[in-house]
Structures are given as structure tokens and as C-alpha cells.
Amino acid sequence: MSDDTSLTLGVLGGMGPAATLDFLAKLQAYTPAERDQDHIRVIADINPKVPDRNTPGSGAGPVLAEMAGALRGAGADVLAIACNTAHAHADLIQRASGLPLIDMIETGARAAHETGAMRAGVLGTKGALKLYREYLAAQAMGMITLDAERQEAFMATLYRIKGGDTGREVRREMKAHADALVKAGAECIIAGCTEVPLVLSQEDLRVDMVDPGDLLARRCVAVCLGWEALPAYHGA
Missing domain, CATH: 3.40.50.1860 (Rossmann fold)
Known part of the structure; x- marks a missing residue:
């Protein structure tokens, strides 16, 4: 072309x-x-x-x-x-x-549906979670989110990435956030913030990871x- x-x-x-x-x-x-x-x-x-x-x-x-x-x-x-x-x-x-x-939200929600999952865990800000909840509902899917304490910890991890830290500890933290969603019933994980894939990959998870970016x-x-x-x- x-x-x-x-x-x-x-x-x-x-x-x-x-x-x-x-x-x-x-x-x-x-x-x-x-x-x-x-x-x-x-x-x-x-x-x-x-x-x-x-x-x-x-x-x-x-x-x-x-x-x-x-x-x-x-x-x-x-x-x-x-x-x-x-x-x-x-x-x-x-x-x-x-x-x-x-x-990007529509793209990610559609891809989550295509994994065959019925409940998607989303790693994202409160604003992103609100958007994904709506778009996942349109795909007849439920959404799993972090509890309030871990959501606050996720945001701290996120701002560390924005500050340039993509080291081992930050990667461990992000994997722990994703694992918490899987433990709560998530059948796939949506990287609902563009910083998430900078430190988390499919190899870190035992369920499908959707990278909307x-x-x-x-x-x-x-x-x-x-x-x-x-x-x-x-x-x-």
C-alpha cells in the first residue's frame, strides 16, 4: 500500500x-x-x-x-x-x-469476549474500570476488579511505572495484582492501562491476557x- x-x-x-x-x-x-x-x-x-x-x-x-x-x-x-x-x-x-x-476500550472488550471468558479481570484506573464495565456488559460479560486496598496499591505501582521504574519489584507487584483478579474469578485479564504491558506479559499469567494497546x-x-x-x- x-x-x-x-x-x-x-x-x-x-x-x-x-x-x-x-x-x-x-x-x-x-x-x-x-x-x-x-x-x-x-x-x-x-x-x-x-x-x-x-x-x-x-x-x-x-x-x-x-x-x-x-x-x-x-x-x-x-x-x-x-x-x-x-x-x-x-x-x-x-x-x-x-x-x-x-x-481502544471497545477493541479490548471485544477481544476479551473472543477468549471465551465470561468474567474479565481489569487492571486499570477507576475511570478505565467504569468504561470497561460498560463495554464488557455489552458483550454479556461480567467484570472482576481489585478490592479497594489493592486498587490503591495498583495505582501506586502504576505511578512507579510512569516514573520510569520497570524493574523486578514493580513486575512482581503487577503480577500479584493480576493474580488477585484470577483468584477472585477472572477468566482473562485485560491490561486496562497502557503502562501495564510494560511490566506484565502473557507468560506471567495462567489465563489469557488481553492487551488493548x-x-x-x-x-x-x-x-x-x-x-x-x-x-x-x-x-x-
Whole structure:
């Protein structure tokens, strides 16, 4: 597929930067190419200054909407968000840009259903958990979450990763969080935060692990190269 027939992808990133770079690396890896010109064009706004999506009333939505509009102005045809929690502002982002969005939450929930599991354990922020609960329910699936104390510990682990710590102790902590979900009845694990796969892999688990960021990268390549139809535009 040549560069004059493929779509241009706009990426809202920086939440956090390491997870966005991981997503962009996967985009490149999943694109079949024999030369530079065979890759899809990607316009990424890696903006770590977006207010914390986990803080109610932080003002993240308007910042994300402004980023999305700028990506369209720069030439993007379709959008992706390299952050699960930021999908809470998906409608605003689409309205501001007038562009369709390849939804990571929808992608992850659908993949969880395809594992054959009836109950998915989700490692994510409170905002991401709310989104996954809705999308998993649409797949007739239940959701298992960490208890309040362990959810707080998970967030501490998450912020350590955002701070650059991906060492053995952090990996052990993340595996323990996932194991707690399996013990509580989860039949698959959704990495509901893009930092989770930086320290957790399928080899760490005895149930299927769903990595929505990885699946999103694959879908973005498919959509931009015309192998998959553009998602429906949900903006007003």
C-alpha cells in the first residue's frame, strides 16, 4: 500500500510518554513494509502536560479536544488515543475534530469476549474500570476488579511505572495484582492501562491476557491500509 492511498493516523499520546512510544513501536512493527514509503503516516501529539485523567474536574477533556482538532488540522484522517482512561472524553474528542476514533476500550472488550471468558479481570484506573464495565456488559460479560486496598496499591505501582521504574519489584507487584483478579474469578485479564504491558506479559499469567494497546495498534494499521472499514463517527 503506497503512502498516497493510505489514511493518516492522528495519535493523542503522552499519557504517559513511555506507553505512547511503545504503541508507536507496535504500529511500525505491525505495518508490512519493504521501504519507508510503505508505512502509514502518523501524526502524534505526545503531550505529557494533559491534566491527570484520574483527577475529577482536572480539565483533561478540553485539552484532549484541542489536541484532536490540531491533529485534524495537521492532516489526520482518523484518531487513536494511547490511553485507556482518556477514552472517557471520546465523544468530546470526536466532536472537536470531526474525525472517527478507533476505540481502544471497545477493541479490548471485544477481544476479551473472543477468549471465551465470561468474567474479565481489569487492571486499570477507576475511570478505565467504569468504561470497561460498560463495554464488557455489552458483550454479556461480567467484570472482576481489585478490592479497594489493592486498587490503591495498583495505582501506586502504576505511578512507579510512569516514573520510569520497570524493574523486578514493580513486575512482581503487577503480577500479584493480576493474580488477585484470577483468584477472585477472572477468566482473562485485560491490561486496562497502557503502562501495564510494560511490566506484565502473557507468560506471567495462567489465563489469557488481553492487551488493548497492542490490539489497537493492529487495528490502526488495518484501518489506515484499508483492510478494515473506518469506525463509525460518533460526534454530534
